[in-house]
Amino acid sequence: MSRKYFGTDGVRGRVGEEPITPEFAMHLGYAAGKVLAAAEHDALHGEHPAVLIGKDTRISGYMLESALQAGFTAAGVDVRLTGPMPTPGIAYLTRAFRLQAGVVISASHNPYEDNGIKFFSAAGTKLPDEVERAIEAALEQPMQTATSRQLGRVKRVDGAAGRYIEFCKSTFPNDLDLRGMRVVVDSANGAGYHIAPHVFHELGADVIAIGNEPDGFNINRDCGATHPEALARGVRQHRADVGVALDGDGDRLIMVDASGTIMDGDKLIYAIARHRHEQGQLGGGVVGTLMTNLGAELALRALGCDFARAQVGDRYVLEQMQARGWQLGGETSGHILCLDKHTTGDGIVSALQVLAALRRSGQGLAEFTRACGIFPQVMINVRVTRGFKLDGQAPVTEAVAAVEAELGDSGRVVLRASGTEPLIRVMVEGREAAQVRRAAERIADAVKAVAG
Numbered sequence: 001m002s003r004k005y006f007g008t009d010g011v012r013g014r015v016g017e018e019p020i021t022p023e024f025a026m027h028l029g030y031a032a033g034k035v036l037a038a039a040e041h042d043a044l045h046g047e048h049p050a051v052l053i054g055k056d057t058r059i060s061g062y063m064l065e066s067a068l069q070a071g072f073t074a075a076g077v078d079v080r081l082t083g084p085m086p087t088p089g090i091a092y093l094t095r096a097f098r099l100q101a102g103v104v105i106s107a108s109h110n111p112y113e114d115n116g117i118k119f120f121s122a123a124g125t126k127l128p129d130e131v132e133r134a135i136e137a138a139l140e141q142p143m144q145t146a147t148s149r150q151l152g153r154v155k156r157v158d159g160a161a162g163r164y165i166e167f168c169k170s171t172f173p174n175d176l177d178l179r180g181m182r183v184v185v186d187s188a189n190g191a192g193y194h195i196a197p198h199v200f201h202e203l204g205a206d207v208i209a210i211g212n213e214p215d216g217f218n219i220n221r222d223c224g225a226t227h228p229e230a231l232a233r234g235v236r237q238h239r240a241d242v243g244v245a246l247d248g249d250g251d252r253l254i255m256v257d258a259s260g261t262i263m264d265g266d267k268l269i270y271a272i273a274r275h276r277h278e279q280g281q282l283g284g285g286v287v288g289t290l291m292t293n294l295g296a297e298l299a300l301r302a303l304g305c306d307f308a309r310a311q312v313g314d315r316y317v318l319e320q321m322q323a324r325g326w327q328l329g330g331e332t333s334g335h336i337l338c339l340d341k342h343t344t345g346d347g348i349v350s351a352l353q354v355l356a357a358l359r360r361s362g363q364g365l366a367e368f369t370r371a372c373g374i375f376p377q378v379m380i381n382v383r384v385t386r387g388f389k390l391d392g393q394a395p396v397t398e399a400v401a402a403v404e405a406e407l408g409d410s411g412r413v414v415l416r417a418s419g420t421e422p423l424i425r426v427m428v429e430g431r432e433a434a435q436v437r438r439a440a441e442r443i444a445d446a447v448k449a450v451a452g
Contacts, residue, residue, distance in 0.1 A: 033077035055085070081155070091343055291331065378439075384424055413439070
């Protein structure tokens with residue numbers, strides 16, 4: 001059965017439009033609660049299952065949080081609330097508290113008008129596809145509220161932020177610190193605003209915090225990992241050694257070197273891989289995605305690191321890592337997984353791994369990643385109607401074939417549908433920037449023509 005509501009990262013959409021409505025959120029909480037209660041019935045020894053709910057700083061988070069907890073408690077599930085908390089913080093705390101699931105109310109890097117709901121298992125990992133399908137099947141059934149004696153309870157978790165801060169710090173080497181390093185930290189006015197600056201400060205850094213004044217509407221607005229120009233300006237203005245930018249829910253990382261040059265996930269994964277390889281701690285190879293730059297792949301192979309590509313989406317990167325027994329992987333967008341440190345992508349933890357490499361080597365970010373040359377790459381997002389399918393579109397197939405013949409072995413074409421928005425993403429990379437731009441526009445024009 002295909003999934004109707006769940007995309008690559010939970011359920012997501014425009015607030016007030018299906019499925020991001022309070023009615024759907026309540027029913028989703030109820031359906032998830034029933035599935036979780038059935039799965040954990042024997043292990044709970046008669047106790048209620050319990051879930052942890054966190055959110056980012058969007059104004060709509062209050063509404064969806066209330067609706068979700070109503071649905072869960074109606075299903076007989078206890079709820080623990082953290083308030084604003086990065087997505088990886090919920091993954092960690094769900095595991096630490098031995099709860100049955102974690103729930104995050106967030107649309108990640110999207111603007112405040114959007115929101116979403118995603119789940120973590122008791123192990124702190126994304127739910128498997130079969131569990132999401134079971135929840136969707138339960139959504140087709142009407143709600144039947146539990147008896148008053150069986151209803152779940154709701155409690156707020158005291159000290160959740162402090163617990164997560166200590167966890168993040170624990171992933172940094174005990175023999176290192178950040179004293180003498182000036183770091184600009186941009187929290188995207190999102191869930192990490194009251195956490196990320198404290199982590200780096202408590203490890204000794206001189207921290208300049210920006211993007212740390214959320215008002216419900218300014219999440220990801222001209223700041224954070226999706227708009228790192230603000231971080232680059234901050235690094236130059238404050239003459240900082242490095243800059244760290246998260247996205248709205250704190251699972252994505254972009255960094256900036258001392259000159260203000262922006263470093264994406266490919267460069268940062270290379271930095272972590274190089275450091276671990278030199279320390280004899282890589283633990284296998286590196287998993288990237290279809291979007292990972294060819295230059296990054298070649299640089300990793302030059303180090304002697306094996307490399308494999310997964311579908312776009314951190315869940316698919318994780319699946320490949322687990323299948324291969326590897327510890328490091330991630331995406332160009334800045335989702336980085338270090339499975340020896342955390343069960344999911346974590347922007348703060350990933351930044352600490354890069355900073356550990358810099359402290360150990362005594363080099364700056366630009367110098368340490370210089371060998372990782374990035375090929376020119378052009379991405380064009382073509383907006384389409386929901387449900388549009390590329391399969392069988394002859395003009396697009398012909399355009400792709402022509403471009404691939406022109407690029408030969410020195411370039412790549414990737415054409416895929418977004419998992420969270422009604423977009424077709426056209427990506428072309430190669431050695432010559434002008435050629436790459438022309439090729440991407442040619443394919444994008446073909447997509448626009450068949451999509452209307």
